Amino acid sequence: MTRKIVVVGWGLAAHRLVTGLLAADTDVDVIVYAGEGGTAHDRSALPGTLTGAGAGLPTPSDPRLTLHAGVRAVAVDRMHRFVHGSDHWVQPYDTLVLATGANAMLPPIKGLRTDDGQDLLPGVHSSHSAADFQRLAEAASAATHAVVIGGSTIGLDVAAALRTMRAADPLHVELVDQMPAAPEITSADAYLTLRRTGVIAYQDCRVRALTAGRGGGLEGVVLADGHRLACDLAVIACGTAPNTALAWTSGLAVARGIVVDDTLRSVSDPHIHALGACAEHRRSLSGRRETVLAQADVLAARLSGVDPYRTYFSGLRSGAQLALSS
Incomplete structure (x- = not known):
């Protein structure tokens, strides 16, 4: 049975996650709400665009991917597992991933x-x-x-x-x-x-x-x-602050960020995950590039079934975030 994985956000975290899910060749449909447009960007590289460098990330070409460019997720019905889009479309999901990033302060x-x-x-x-x-x-x-x-x-x-x-x-x-x-x-x-x-x-x-x-x-x-x-x-x-508005209105646990456990699952709902700059893991926030990529790799491994027992541990060893496999 094909699982529907809905991803809200289309930044570095979401792009890495989606790329990992599709590379695993699993029976999934991945639906992305890309409110800022169809091209994902590495925000850390955006200043370089002033001098002509590129910051856009390639969009995967895969029939299992549906990209709602310019469409925001405006509400989540957790009871029935629906995401409501700004285009008034109601999208069912089996797993929802919030990669909503951060807002400029x-x-x-x-x-x-x-x-x-x-x-x-x-x-x-x-x-x-x-x-x-x-x-x-x-x-x-x-x-x-x-x-x-x-x-x-x-x-x-x-x-x-x-x-x-x-x-x-x-x-x-x-x-x-x-x-x-x-x-x-x-x-x-x-x-x-x-x-x-x-x-x-x-x-x-x-x-x-x-x-x-x-x-x-x-x-x-x-x-x-x-x-x-x-x-x-x-x-x-x-600087920035975690974008937790959708999680908050959906009734998920939010402190400074969306509170997740070592599997990057919301502590409020087993069908919802969060990663990247919007997520708070072990009372820690981080939008650092290496952290975002490590979290995305862990979640892709878990959701694709490649390594369903893999966990994420935000240990600060030499300033790096560690992804551990149990």
């Missing part, structure tokens, strides 16, 4: 949004999705002075890419650490490397406010010490 900075609070101030850009980076590339092509707010790895990568994307007419780029709350430590060497590209980097510093010009667009940023930086482009790179 927007810091509480005065002037970040328009007066009605609905949109970011013109000239301010997020740096999370492929669409974000497409808009950022267009804006950066005409900008003269950019400020990157956030000293995470993504923030440093964005700053370096902005500096190098216009070889003939380099963009003036400054980065403000903003002391991210994420459990990520950016090394002094990383800042030194960034400064060698010509980026001015401020560490242990915060942006207090954004200021708008007469036309309503971004004019500059004000640091906590009152120092002002003129700019016509600002990029927010202040």
Whole structure:
């Protein structure tokens, strides 16, 4: 009997899982809800798209795969095992996998949004999705002075890419650490490397406010010490928070992330799993690339039957996540 495995999300975690399931040549139908579009992306590689690099992942060509591009999963009926899509289609499932990833965090900075609070101030850009980076590339092509707010790895990568994307007419780029709350430590060497590209980097510093010009667009940023930086482009790179909205409304256990056991199964429902940046395993969150890939490999092995007893253990040995087979 063909099993229906529904996957919500189409990022690195979902792509690796689906690829593993299809490679196992098992009797499954895999249905993916890809709310951001039909191409999966490795988010860690998105800053490179500013300089022409690719971040898209190849879509598997397999008749067992159904990809709902641009369709979001809006509700889960756990009792009857149905997923309701934004296209009003109701999809039954035997197993549901939530790979909803994380949402970009927007810091509480005065002037970040328009007066009605609905949109970011013109000239301010997020740096999370492929669409974000497409808009950022267009804006950066005409900008003269950019400020990157956030000293995470993504923030440093964005700053370096902005500096190098216009070889003939380099963009003036400054980065403000903003002391991210994420459990990520950016090394002094990383800042030194960034400064060698010509980026001015401020560490242990915060942006207090954004200021708008007469036309309503971004004019500059004000640091906590009152120092002002003129700019016509600002990029927010202040980390992410697990996207747990669908799990929460479905009645699953959610702490900081979707709570899963060592098999990456929800502690609330044996038919639902979660992995990647949205999952919380042993009170730990991680959206690191190696963690995401390890979790996807474990879940693919379990759900395909290749290794149904394989478990995941988030042991921090040399900073790595470990996948163990029992």
